[in-house]
């Protein structure tokens with residue numbers, strides 16, 4: 343069958359035609375597409391498109407004279423293709439009419455084949471990405487090979503896709519499925535030809551140890567590190583990388599914060615040359631290593647080799663923030679709030695696809711400095727980084743209680759939550775937080791008049807963080823992060839502290855919305871991935887029934903858990919906490935952290951994740 347003069351002939355005989363369209367080469371030929379029929383396949387700089395050679399060949403195109411538009415995809419963007427591979431000789435399934443005609447003409451059923459692996463957005467749940475597989479066939483191996491080479495060359499020019507990744511698998515994460523989750527997604531990485539170093543952890547702290555001792559040279563070889571596990575496991579890897587490499591001042595503190603070192607507003611910087619003495623790990627902290635570092639004076643960590651020399655001195659730089667290096671998470675935990683906030687789905691396949699396609703979002707990180715573990719303890723600063731949430735009181739008690747029931751799997755949180763709720767404990771504390779300009783007029787800031795204004799504006803005013811979020815890409819607050827970027831509080835005369843003192847059921851600092859299956863909109867629905875703010879949520883002591891109502895709102899899609907008199911919501915950049923009575927523990931990204939007194943600050947967009955942000 344001839345079409346357009348000599349341009350195209352049937353798939354059985356056609357040869358691919360390459361043309362040059364400006365800079366991009368355009369390849370076109372007739373092939374057979376599995377379950378669709380004979381198509382003209384064309385590739386250009388945007389991707390691949392195909393058209394049925396003869397629509398009459400398509401069984402579905404007409405019926406009793408009524409024309410149907412085919413629902414089968416007719417194109418795929420290059421940015422949605424993650425692999426192309428030649429597969430063995432075999433059959434291509436064709437629509438009945440084509441099949442019958444080919445049989446009649448005695449054409450061979452089997453042909454050479456290649457597969458284009460890509461992604462599609464799920465129609466029912468747009469944040470879920472599903473695998474899309476297109477198998478093309480042709481009688482000539484050469485033709486198939488030409489297409490594979492052509493597409494692979496195009497893919498190799500796609501920017502930002504990882505080639506080398508370090509993968510940590512927590513085999514017992516969540517319901518104990520960590521390893522199985524990895525086995526489900528591993529083929530996606532091998533098809534995409536990503537080189538992997540996979541480490542299955544043997545114990546808590548294993549990933550931290552490896553990430554804190556890996557040389558910068560080796561780290562620079564990788565395009566990123568992937569955690570197959572939950573939020574706590576990701577936190578361990580995050581801390582492993584940042585604890586030795588992030589050079590930053592201590593969080594600012596008000597002048598009467600008794601244990602701040604130096605004058606109010608003066609900062610200490612991580613000094614890699616500082617001498618570090620090891621002390622026994624604090625067994626009550628979930629995090630075995632960070633708390634084991636006794637830090638002298640300025641209190642920051644260091645890395646030393648056996649001969650006492652400093653690893654970092656000899657090592658090339660591993661800058662933080664790092665433009666190239668990204669973190670990935672394949673969800674296998676009990677809560678997986680970070681994955682839900684950054685991909686919109688709690689789905690290992692979606693996460694794996696966003697990693698191999700090299701998606702990128704920036705994420706704010708909170709630096710939490712503990713000054714004392716008990717009222718009597720020495721000033722012993724110890725640093726922890728958090729990506730999603732740090733909470734005290736109810737949140738700390740639940741995580742501490744739930745540790746007793748780890749054997750229950752994820753339901754331990756519901757069980758422990760009920761027990762802690764029944765006890766209804768409150769804790770006396772003083773919080774100081776930095777006033778930021780937006781608190782004066784921003785409808786999202788809570789407390790006092792702002793809360794009533796927010797109530798008046800209603801829920802529809804919430805600006806939820808989504809793909810290509812404008813808030814995250816604006817540079818209104820901090821142009822950059824940390825000391826290099828110059829935080830607004832780097833000039834003490836410009837800072838103003840506000841205080842809240844009393845009995846609290848809970849104190850929470852959300853870095854992101856913390857969406858999860860128990861709280862579908864998260865604790866702070868309009869928190870952003872990289873707006874450079876901490877959302878301080880202070881829940882004052884209140885009657886049991888009121889607190890229950892708050893929790894009910896939290897568990898409801900579209901609920902408004904912050905719309906209560908006993909709830910204060912402050913957007914801030916830094917805060918301090920001092921316990922004044924009986925004590926709870928802190929919950930940092932789902933892990934226990936003991937602190938009688940701490941200071942915290944946020945670094946805008948400090949790290950990047952292989953994720954695209956939630957679609958909805």
Ligand SMILES: Nc1ncnc2c1ncn2[C@@H]1O[C@H](COP(=O)(O)OP(=O)(O)OP(=O)(O)O)[C@@H](O)[C@H]1O
Pocket residue numbers: 512513514515516517543544545546547548570571572573574575576578628674675676677678679931932933
């Ligand atoms: N092989 C291991 N055996 C025991 N514990 C481990 C191992 N590897 C990592 N851990 C620790 O288990 C803790 C919890 O892991 P993870 O966050 O994956 O699960 P989770 O608590 O079920 O999930 P989530 O944090 O989402 O609620 C982490 O702090 C990590 O240090």
